[in-house]
Amino acid sequence: MIKLNQKLKDQLWWLVISVDYDYSRISIADHEINGDLLTLWLEDKHDFKNSLDECLQLDISLKQFAKMIRAENLNSYEGTQMHPKKNFVYKTRIEVNEPVKWYREDASAIEQQWAREATLKNVLTQLIESEVYDER
Numbered sequence: 001m002i003k004l005n006q007k008l009k010d011q012l013w014w015l016v017i018s019v020d021y022d023y024s025r026i027s028i029a030d031h032e033i034n035g036d037l038l039t040l041w042l043e044d045k046h047d048f049k050n051s052l053d054e055c056l057q058l059d060i061s062l063k064q065f066a067k068m069i070r071a072e073n074l075n076s077y078e079g080t081q082m083h084p085k086k087n088f089v090y091k092t093r094i095e096v097n098e099p100v101k102w103y104r105e106d107a108s109a110i111e112q113q114w115a116r117e118a119t120l121k122n123v124l125t126q127l128i129e130s131e132v133y134d135e136r
Helices: 006-018 062-071 099-106 109-135
Strands: 026-034 037-044 056-061 076-082 089-095
Touching: 006 037, 006 056, 006 109, 026 109, 037 062, 037 109, 056 062, 056 109, 062 099, 062 109
Parallel strands: none
Antiparallel strands: 026 037, 037 056, 076 089
């Protein structure tokens, strides 16, 4: 679960409403990893902005980003391994690398894009589900 403060929730709701609840219209205009944060700048595909200052800035800690990568199994694949002592083969998830290290060093450009888009999807899903749940 990605932590969002109330101001950011309000801004995200404004963006969701401005795209008429068509989440496919929300795009990542740019991204940056700086220090301990992944920053995504969001915009409406039907209303492109002239600068990043006009986009919604979404900051996500790398710790939360790593949890999301691991939860989505982006840095691993299903494979078989041999047990080191008992000499039998079993199916398991094989991790390529630690999540953030995988993102920076091992992931292709398209895999990095998928990770960022999965993060955006998780944030929007969490926003919608938490608000619907809170209203009950």
